[in-house]
Amino acid sequence: MVKVLEMQGITKQFPRVLANDRIDFDVNQGEIHALVGENGSGKSTLMNILYGLYHADAGDIYVRGEKVQINEPRAAIDLKIGMVFQHFMLVEPLTVAENIVLGSEVRRGPFLDYKRAAEEVERLSAEYGLSIDPHAKISDLSVGLQQRVEILKALYRGAEILILDEPTAVLTPQEVDELMEVMRNLRDKGTSIVFITHKIREVLAVSDRVTVLRRGKKVGTKKTSETNEQDLAEMMVGRVVLLQVDKTPAEPGEEVLAVQSARVRDKLGTLRVNDVSLTIRSGEVLGIAGVEGNGQQELVEAIVGLTRIESGQIIFNGVDITGWSPLRIKQAGLGYVPEDRHKRGLILDYSLADNLVLGLHSEPPFIKRLGIRDDKAVQDNAERMVEEYDIRPPLPNQLVKRFSGGNQQKVVVAREFTRNPELLICSQPTRGVDIGAIEFIHEQVISQRDQGAAVLLVSAELDEILSLSDRIAVMYNGKIVTVMPAHEATEHKLGFLMLGGNLEDYQGEGGNNSVR
């Protein structure tokens, strides 16, 4: 096997952290090498060094056996190294072909030879099975297709080593499958791929070898076929991780939330929630599975009071709360972990301590007389939460934007869970959060349930839905398609229903389950 790339003893010191500590990493010709680790483990730093965006303090890089200096991306491109970033760098109003040739245009005189550019792109895309229309405008393409354009762009520049930086973070499950197909195709044509991710399932599904980093150090490199989920999780986190949530059967009590025939329109007037009814009792978790954008978010925002509902009713503990303000609903006993923590959950430029009182800030003990803040109470509260929810680093006065995604989410969870709400709504509670924090958040959700909370869980991760829920509802096109006990659900069955299938048509895993 030919090594196309070898990095030896790469070390990079940032002002306060050692991002890479003597890391060795190599890639064979025609393999998919997964590079995994939790947020902040140093995987992106390592690849940015390879692409010439950072300079290593120590260490050597060999490409095709030759020692090289990569001081800027240009040098990396000349060495046939290409990188696709999480945030795309495409010019939206231009076509696919125009974007791909941008910077290395085929010219006819002073003009762009658009026809030849398009032919070239067409040929490449056919060769690698990417099926992209060179004449399509970028702004008309889905995120998944835009990503393919980025890949094509790298290939057009002759990339033989392709770095994909967390490419699946922005994709829907279906798009992830398609991307993996593309990756396998590229590998079979001889391209070497470095696949950065922190999702173990994806590593197992598509890679040939995997290298795990933890806190800037390399933990090890293994053949994917010789490892498994549990093993990788332990390597990443550094201790035994519970991948399955340990929970006892639910003991549902009184009905806490009842949504009756709710209809919700979005700002543009489109009907997003169409006649939805559901109930949750205390001490149970109702999971809502669904491809994103099928009305889950609008339903949740209507329940918590952020969106007006057009018709229908929301009953909380026997009281009609339809049309109440978010604050009033919160005070009645709601905890809410919003889907987008940066938009709804946190004020990034506020300190940890200030974020931990958002929504509670107008009540004692945080307010003394005359609307004057009790700084000490705010501080004490923060210190208690940091301790209880293991928020790191434990600095109450640090701005929240300086914390990692996992710790930011812990801030939201701490604030929303701490008063033991009677109704807990968690929307994508572990999105962009690393394994250690996911485990912690899952435990907290179950612990709230066991203390008698009614929990509504919305998630695009079927694993999460299946492991936490007691009952599972599937939402499709603004409607609840079905509700079933969790033990009757399988990933396959939910996947079928999420895409618009009917339960009566479902014929089991082996059956012919085409969605009409």
Next chain:
Amino acid sequence: MLDRLKKFPYEEVVIPILAVLLALLVGSVFILFVGENPLVAYKVLVKESLGSTRNLATTLQRSTPLIFAGLAVAFAFRAGLFNIGVEGQLYIGGFAAAWVGFTFTNLPRVIHLPLAIIAGMLGGAIWAAVPGLLKAKLGVHEVINTIMLNFIAFFLTDWLTIGPFHGNTMAPETGRVAKTAAFTRLYPPTRLNTGIYLALAAAVIVWFILWKTKLGYELRAVGLNPSAAEYGGINVAKNLVTAMAISGALAGLVGTEQILGLHNRFIQRFSPDLGFMGIAVALLGKNHPVGVIFAAVLFGALQTGSAAMDRLTAVPRELITIIQALIIFFVAAEYLIRRMIRHKGDA
């Protein structure tokens, strides 16, 4: 103690200082152009603005309205609002204060002066609350409305001054404010008056409101992330109006101080763009009350020193306008300065 030191916002302080130094550096090129030695010119500038008690008093007198104006802009900015209407609000506030001043003539000082000040604040507050309300209820951008209300304020006070409330002089001005409603001069013959105490008190109150009260917590939350504030149970619309009203009250104090402390009557278009200078002061002061005080004193000193520089050297006083503009430029080009600092740190 160490924690205290760590919390000190180095960048927030270093960048404005560097901006001022850079502006002076570039300004010295202009001084060389007119054939003068920059060091000599700057020495005159410093001496004539800070070099004696009398000069210092003049500097502080010129700083007083700038502190109010800077606070007005900074306060709104903290709530995410850009109040370009300070200039209009200060005319309305100033006129209200003047009206109380010349209408009631037999009130004791302890009642008359506070009443005039409150009237000034109210006038500004109401004028500013209008665009706040329009933003909160209809989503109309406050920049547009504050600018338009400026013009209404200019012409309204023009008419009031030369029309119904014209004094018995040939000039476009109202009658005199009663002595019981005037600020006391602190260091005659300079016009420094007790308004400076009011300005410093206002800075403390603004700081207290922003960082020590529920109102401040909510206002800043609205300014930083309205979506999260909304979910946190904060009434965004109400806070927008409140922020504008308080900002306007501070703007009203600009006019109040000028009328009750300097002119003792309402003079048509008395303000030398104090409201707009407030934007520059807030920008340089990083929207923090302490920063606003420093920035206002700096601008006050530049203005005071420029007259002397004009008189004693070949450098025209317009140079100070150039330097002020350069300061704004360099503060706005913060990114540039940050990069300069970083690169030094790298090497």
